[in-house]
Amino acid sequence: MSIEKPYITLKAFLSKPDIDCDDLETFLSSRTYQNFELSSNESLSGRLYVKNAEEKQPTWMPFINTGITGSLNLSNKSNSAVLFIEVDGRVVAYTFGYGRSMLDLDRFLPDFGMKTALNTLRHDSLKSVDIFTVDRSAVQKRTQAVRSSSVGDFGIDVSKDILRAVTGNPKENIPFQSVSGGDYVYSFGAYIEFDDLIETSRSLISYYTQESYKDQFSWVDNIRRLKNDTKKSELDEVLRGVIDAKDATNLAITAPEVVSWDKISGFSFTRSKSTIYPTLIIETYLKSLGDNSITLSTLKNHKLFIYDTDLNERCHSLYKSLYFEYVEANKTFILFSGDWFEIDNDFVVQLDRALAQIPISDLEFPTVHNWTHEDREKIETEGDYNERAATLKSYHLLDKKLIKSRTTTSAIELCDLMTDNKQLIHVKHKKGGSAGLSHLFAQGYVAAEVTISDKEFRKKARAKLRGIRADLDSLIPLNGIKSSDYEVVYLVLGDNNSTVKSALPFFSKINLVKAFENLTQKGFTVTICGVEKERIEPSTDSDESEA
Structure with a gap:
C-alpha cells in the first residue's frame, strides 16, 4: 500500500458466472443513462453510466414559507453512477451515490457481499452486524459495538438468526481498510488509483470463492441460501398458491431493509397505490388483490411503496418484501428478501x-x-x-x-x-x-x-x-x-x-x-x-x- 495513492471507499457487486458480459447495458435497470468510455490503460475494460440528477423541493418548505417573512427556496439533488469493470469474463460493478438503484440485481450474485466480507475480515474485529431473526415475528436488527468485538458479543442466536450484513477490520493479508458486506454489496476502503481497479476486481472475485469463513462462521450455514433454481421455481409456485388462497398463516410482509420507522409515514401496493396504509401487514396486501387469481410473474412485478414523512417514495419488489415458511418432508424452506433459504439437515x-x-x-x-x-x-x-x-x-x-x-x-x-x-x-x-x-x-x-x-x-x-x-x-x-x-x-x-x-x-x-x-x-x-x-x-x- 502506498500512502501517496488516494483513499476511497468503494461498493462492489459481482455478476453471476453464467451472464453474458458483451452488452454492459443489460446489467442496468434502464438504458436511459449517460455513458462514458474509460481513458485508462488498455488492460482496463469497462464503462461508466450516470443518471441525470433531479432537483426536488423539500416537502416541508411550503409549510415553513407560511410562517416566515420572505420566501425560502431550497432544493435537494441526488447523484447516481455505476462503473463497470470487465475482468476474466465477469463484471464487477462499483456504485456511487444512489447507483445501486441503477443495477438489474437479478444479474448479480445475491451472496457476494456477505460471503466476501466473512472471508476477508477478522472474526474478532466486528463493529456492527445486521441480522434477521426468524421468531414469533420477522425482526431485523442492527447492533453496533463501541470497540472491535467477536461475534459472541453481539448476542446472536445461531439457531434462528440469519446474518444479513457485517462490518469489521480486514485480515492481515487483505489490502483494504474497514470492510463490510451484506447480500449483493461488498464495501471496503482502499488506497488505490483508477488503474488498480483491474487487480482489485480480480482480488474480489478470488475472495468470494474462498471458504475460509467456515473456520469461524460455519454457523451461518445452519440457515443457507438455496441455489437450486429448479427447486426455487417449485417453491415459488407453492407461494403463489398460498397467496391465491389468501392464506396468511405462514406468510408475512416486511420492509426488505432496515428502516428508520420514525421517518416512515405509510405504505402502499401496486394495485392500491392511491391508498397509503399507516401499517405494513400481509392481510392488507392480500385484500388489495381482489378475487382474481395471481400469476407468479404478476407477483414478482408487484411493488411495495414506502413513503417517508416528506412523502418521498421508495419502491421495493413486493416479492422481496415477503416472508414465507414452508415445510416439505424433513426440510424447511423460508423466503426472505427475495431469497429462498434451506435449513441444514443436521440442524433439523x-x-x-x-x-x-x-x-x-x-x-x-x-x-x-x-x-x-x-x-x-x-x-x-x-x-x-x-x-x-x-x-x-x-x-x-x-x-x-x-x-x-x-x-x-x-x-x-x-x-x-x-x-x-x-x-x-x-x-x-x-x-x-x-x-x-x-x-x-x-x-x-x-x-x-x-x-x-x-x-x-x-x-x-x-x-x-x-x-x-x-x-x-x-x-x-x-x-x-x-x-x-x-x-x-x-x-x-x-x-x-x-x-x-x-x-x-x-x-x-x-x-x-x-x-x-x-x-x-x-x-x-x-x-x-x-x-x-x-x-x-x-x-x-x-x-x-x-x-
Whole structure:
C-alpha cells in the first residue's frame, strides 16, 4: 500500500458466472443513462453510466414559507453512477451515490457481499452486524459495538438468526481498510488509483470463492441460501398458491431493509397505490388483490411503496418484501428478501432430538369447540376456552389478569390457568401459526422468570390470586420461592398429544426448545400438551366467538 495513492471507499457487486458480459447495458435497470468510455490503460475494460440528477423541493418548505417573512427556496439533488469493470469474463460493478438503484440485481450474485466480507475480515474485529431473526415475528436488527468485538458479543442466536450484513477490520493479508458486506454489496476502503481497479476486481472475485469463513462462521450455514433454481421455481409456485388462497398463516410482509420507522409515514401496493396504509401487514396486501387469481410473474412485478414523512417514495419488489415458511418432508424452506433459504439437515436432526426430551403433560383438558355459523367456520376463542376449562377442571382462571413488572416492557399474565399443584398453564391456538405459537413459548418463559426474580411482581400476583380465593396467595410465596416447585405447561389448542410437537412450525420448534432449555436450567419443570377440536351445534351467541 502506498500512502501517496488516494483513499476511497468503494461498493462492489459481482455478476453471476453464467451472464453474458458483451452488452454492459443489460446489467442496468434502464438504458436511459449517460455513458462514458474509460481513458485508462488498455488492460482496463469497462464503462461508466450516470443518471441525470433531479432537483426536488423539500416537502416541508411550503409549510415553513407560511410562517416566515420572505420566501425560502431550497432544493435537494441526488447523484447516481455505476462503473463497470470487465475482468476474466465477469463484471464487477462499483456504485456511487444512489447507483445501486441503477443495477438489474437479478444479474448479480445475491451472496457476494456477505460471503466476501466473512472471508476477508477478522472474526474478532466486528463493529456492527445486521441480522434477521426468524421468531414469533420477522425482526431485523442492527447492533453496533463501541470497540472491535467477536461475534459472541453481539448476542446472536445461531439457531434462528440469519446474518444479513457485517462490518469489521480486514485480515492481515487483505489490502483494504474497514470492510463490510451484506447480500449483493461488498464495501471496503482502499488506497488505490483508477488503474488498480483491474487487480482489485480480480482480488474480489478470488475472495468470494474462498471458504475460509467456515473456520469461524460455519454457523451461518445452519440457515443457507438455496441455489437450486429448479427447486426455487417449485417453491415459488407453492407461494403463489398460498397467496391465491389468501392464506396468511405462514406468510408475512416486511420492509426488505432496515428502516428508520420514525421517518416512515405509510405504505402502499401496486394495485392500491392511491391508498397509503399507516401499517405494513400481509392481510392488507392480500385484500388489495381482489378475487382474481395471481400469476407468479404478476407477483414478482408487484411493488411495495414506502413513503417517508416528506412523502418521498421508495419502491421495493413486493416479492422481496415477503416472508414465507414452508415445510416439505424433513426440510424447511423460508423466503426472505427475495431469497429462498434451506435449513441444514443436521440442524433439523439436532432440533428434533432436543424436542424429544420435552415431556407431555399429565393434565387433562377439554376439547376446543368449533362449529359453522352463516356458512363460516368458527372456533372457540382462547378466552372462552380458558373460562370453560377453568370451570370443568377446577383450574384457577388468570387469563387477562395483567401484572406490571419492572423487568418487562409491558404488563404480563402470570399464566392463563393455574392448578393447586403450582402448574402454570399457558394457552394458544394452533391456528395462530408460527408467530402465535412462538409468542406462547416466549410468554411462558418470561412469566416464569419474572415470577422467580421480581418480588414486586410476586406481591401483585398474590393479590390477583386472593381475588380468586382468599387462600390462593400461598401458591406464590412472597419470600423463599423455589422454581423447582413449579411446572410450566404449554397448551396448544387444535392438536393432540401425539402430534403436538411434530406439527409445530419449524421456528416455533426452535422457540419451544429454547424456552425448555432455559427454564429447566433455572429449575422449572416444562411440559407441553394439545387438545383436539370437537364439532358442536352452534349456540345463540356463537357469532361472538372468533372465526
